[in-house]
Amino acid sequence: MIYKVKDIVVTKKNHPCGGNEWEILRTGTDVKLKCLTCGRIVMLDLESFKKRVKRHIPQDSQRETP
Numbered sequence: 752m753i754y755k756v757k758d759i760v761v762t763k764k765n766h767p768c769g770g771n772e773w774e775i776l777r778t779g780t781d782v783k784l785k786c787l788t789c790g791r792i793v794m795l796d797l798e799s800f801k802k803r804v805k806r807h808i809p810q811d812s813q814r815e816t817p
């Protein structure tokens with residue numbers, strides 16, 4: 752699966768703030784994510800990131816259809 756900047760991911764485990772939805776800010780060998788609930792930014796290596804993702808919502812599918 753290809754992850755792109757601005758995609759939304761839902762993780763298996765909640766962030767300590769209770770949220771589990773994240774926006775991708777950067778991809779590569781490390782992935783930078785912003786918690787959509789509290790706004791905190793975290794970095795994960797790609798492998799740990801992939802293990803944590805429960806659902807991936809590509810940015811393309813977030814657009815409303817006309």
Ligand SMILES: [Zn+2]
Nearest residue numbers: 766768786789
């Ligand atoms: Zn949070």
